[in-house]
Amino acid sequence: MSLRDYKLDIKSNKNTLSILVITVLSLMLWILVSFTCAFFTALLLTCVIWNIEARYPLTAGLVFICAASIILAFNQHRTGDLIASWGFFFFAAAVIIALIRLLLRPVEG
């Protein structure tokens, strides 16, 4: 299923439950571990639960990293670092999704 095919039906119990679980888990991780960990977990779970294709987080990662490069050029190191980290996590999520998808399909190469 691609993002185009996906229709988020907030009234669906399944989706509501998923959103609830992700939100609670992320909040817990934010409090107990770190914001980065909560962000990454939320991102990954969102992509996996709604079966989002790897190219979407990959594109997001690309945008974030490009933005980080420009921000760093303006010597905003903290912001640049943070945005690049987010970009990196988008990419990591994409790779995990790709791996999961590969496991569900026959391989070539």
Add this chain to the structure above:
Amino acid sequence: MATADNTIMDHGDATSFSRRLDRRRTGFLDYLKNKEYIPLYHAVCVILITVASLLLFYKSFSQGGILMHADMCWPTSMDRIGELYTHTWSPYGSSMNIWNIQRLFWVYPLLTIAKIFNFSVSRYLLTQFIFTWWLAGISMYCLAVFIMRSVKVKKATPVMVCSGALVAAVIYMYNPWCILHCWQYFLAPTYALQPLVFIFVVKSLNSPSAGNITKLALIMTLGSTCPIGVILLWIQLLAYALFYVTINRFKREKLLSSLKAIGSALILYVPLNALWILPYLQAQIAGKPFLPSYSTTISQTMIDSLSASTSIVNNLRLLTGGVWGVSFLVENNLWKILSFTLPVISIIALLTLGKKAFRNRYVLFWACLWPISVIVATGTSSFLRGIYLYLFLEAPGSSLYGWVIRYPDRFLFFVPVFYSLMVGLLIVILLSRTHSYKEEATSFESMASATGGNRLEKNSGSNSELITENRDLAAELGAIKRKLSLFQSRAFALVALTVVLSSLLSMVTVAGIYARRVYNPTRIPTDYETVNKFVSKDGDAKRVMWMPFDNGILWFSWSDGRPVGTFNVYSSPPSLNNFMQTYNVNTYFSWLEKFFSMNSNSEIVLAESPDLAGDEAAALFVPFAADFLIIDRSKMGPDMNKRLTGDGTLEKVFETEHLDVYAIKSARPFISAASNTVKVNSYFDNLSIVRKLSEDKKKQTVFINDNTEIDRKYGFIKLDSYSEIQNHNPEFEEWNDIWGPVGWIPWGDSSTAIITEDKEQKTEGERSIRIENSSAEQFDVAWLSGNEITGREGAMYTVESHIKYKNADWSQVVVEGFDTNREEWVELVKCPSIKTGTSDWQTHESSFILPSGIDRMRLMLAAGWVKNPAAGPAVTWFDDVSISKISDSFFDKLEARKKPPSVTYKKLSAEKYEVKVKGAEEPFVLSLSETYDPHWTATVEKSGEVSPVPLYSTINGFPISRTGDFSVTIEYDSQKWFTLGLFISLATLALCLLYLLLYWSGRKPGAAAVTFQSMVDWASKLKDSIEKPPRNARLG
């Protein structure tokens, strides 16, 4: 006639030769044609990679010198370089050499070629450097072609694949991580072989045949040139095996084949690497692991500082690491943006490849390894902090491997493969699109001129005008489409060019800095060679000592502002100069340097009286057992000549522009016997004692400067047993509520000071003294004076103090003596000297001989002024501050001991000495002037093995209890394990190569098995023939 015949024959030969040549040329061209010219493209790419590998070393082609930078440093003779890889102990600097033997298989092939062709050191090093870089490129090129073929990009021709692989190779050679981390003595060979290792890993897992496994084990052995290299290569193998099993959904057959591949590779890898595995294992089993000195200082602070720059953003750009004296951070905005080129292009490549990328197991494997590497390489600067710290400091066995993973950015090792591969793949995609649009343009051209026209003609019937119009329209449409396709083709070509250029530009900055600052050769002054010749002129291997001591990285006046390693120590005769020790702060080396340079900023400062200073250098240099002292004036560091020029035990015998050579009078032999072993508390105790001893006893006395103790029968004496405290109330335990500490009074104008007892902060007893100084005025120190103590000229005194301070400037403890001639108090010792800032409790110890003209002493405690007014008052605590006198009976006892036995020795190798002892009347300590290492052992004839104790915290001492005449063998035990390991490694290597030879010789299907079977058949025939009775016997 004969001439004519010869001419005819010559002509005939020439014709046939020319025919043969033509045939071969045609055959070669046919071969190339059949292979679609692929071998030719590969050859061109190899040539281009070779050219690329030369670029980093361009300076070497225009100027002379040797490639060296910081600790990437070698001896200046080829023989010495060869010895580095076959000895577990290096006498040149005196250090364990286990790290170098790991590189034997990597170094020796080129070293042999260099010896055959009589290469100079500079040429050998340059060849090795270029070869490693070239190998990295070739290795990546092979992997890129291997993976690109499996990706099957639409309409990609062999030229495109080769072009993409070439770009990948160049990126792999010049990416910042490679430039910043790949030292020749260290990780460079592992990095260069990594892509090839991956190919063999894949082949071994797909088909775990003996041939594939042998090749994998061999190539991993070649790449195992350092401990972290071994770890990284095995991580790669295990990671791919795990990935392989996972994507095959843990199928039983795949799981078994993976286990077979890993197990077989390990079984072959261990004997192949026995040369270093055996000494390592022996050291572990004996409880004497090989650990560098800094492993004891590994702490959370250390790992935090090493993780300071390993943020995700830096790891993504591969901008971590770097070496001494080279700043690679460029403050240029365009470069900052360009530094993101490789990760950005890699993501674009993944997006462009789409499903093809993620469905290809190799691409997906490297894509998975990328984020894992980046996140692990953050060390303690990310959310993995807790896990990394646990693995580094607390996990089982972390004390052994923790130091290997101290630099987290080394885990970025896997990232350059991914970047190179992705950029290469993107180039292939872009070129294939260029090609397909070009083909489209050609088809539009033909459509306009032929097919399209005919079709229109049919549709238009006989209307000639309409036909013409239609033809024109079709031609116009075809032309537009052709132009559009051509434009698209050119646009893709331009994008491909932009990708290549931006990738190269992003790497040029760091590579350029390194080409100019690190990989440019250094011209070493001829002084070193001249001095080496001078000290070896008798043909005898005289020992030397170099000052200032080397701490691994040095700055010389002639080195053009760059750090240069210890080439002088490596290249001169044997010496004691172990940089593992000289790195540390409280060593005998650092104490000697501070003492002889008269450093006023030392922790402890001894105010020298003219009647005591001088003529003690030889006694203090005893551990070095050196005949010559060489002072290097070109070395940035303290001026050693200050005190040494006036020392009567040294004589200047040679001088060059940069070096002074002193002969050391009556130096102690390299191996000698001592009848007295004195346990002291500070190196100043060594100094005071040798000042008091007679010349004979100086040679017969050695010192223990740490907590080690040996039996008294060896002449062991503890200095503490002969000391008597002289001052009253040293621990401030006697306290008067009105006057404060009994025996101590405030001195001078201390109106800003509040003196109180502190029962919380103390070292021992019930209390310490706390002096709060609220003055922020410079030099407004609050002084507390101890009672006067009667002193005796020429007697030895020791001082001990404990101090703690907060926000203080200039706190110290001073021993003053009353000069009867000048009628004033003068400083004798500062113990400690000026202390500034904030610190927990510190202990300081010193000793001195009371100079003539001083008849009494007193202790002065100085509580410094406020360092930072915003941080409140300055507070200094003192506890247990004492002066002790060493009893004369101590020196009487030293003088009373019998003479030690006479000792002669023969050097069998750098690791083995045969010692003859004559006339031992009582137990003694045999000293060996090599750096203390528990692997040195002494085997006493008919008595057994003796382990060493550290003398002077620096060299080895063997307590020998046997008396009379006997022999002792002193040996560095790892060498015999290395020799055994080397035999196993070479035998395994020979078997592996023999097997591969048979494998490649055409008898592929189990060549070894076939050979073995034929041998078995032959043996059974032989057996039969032996067992059968002779023909005539049977007939009979």
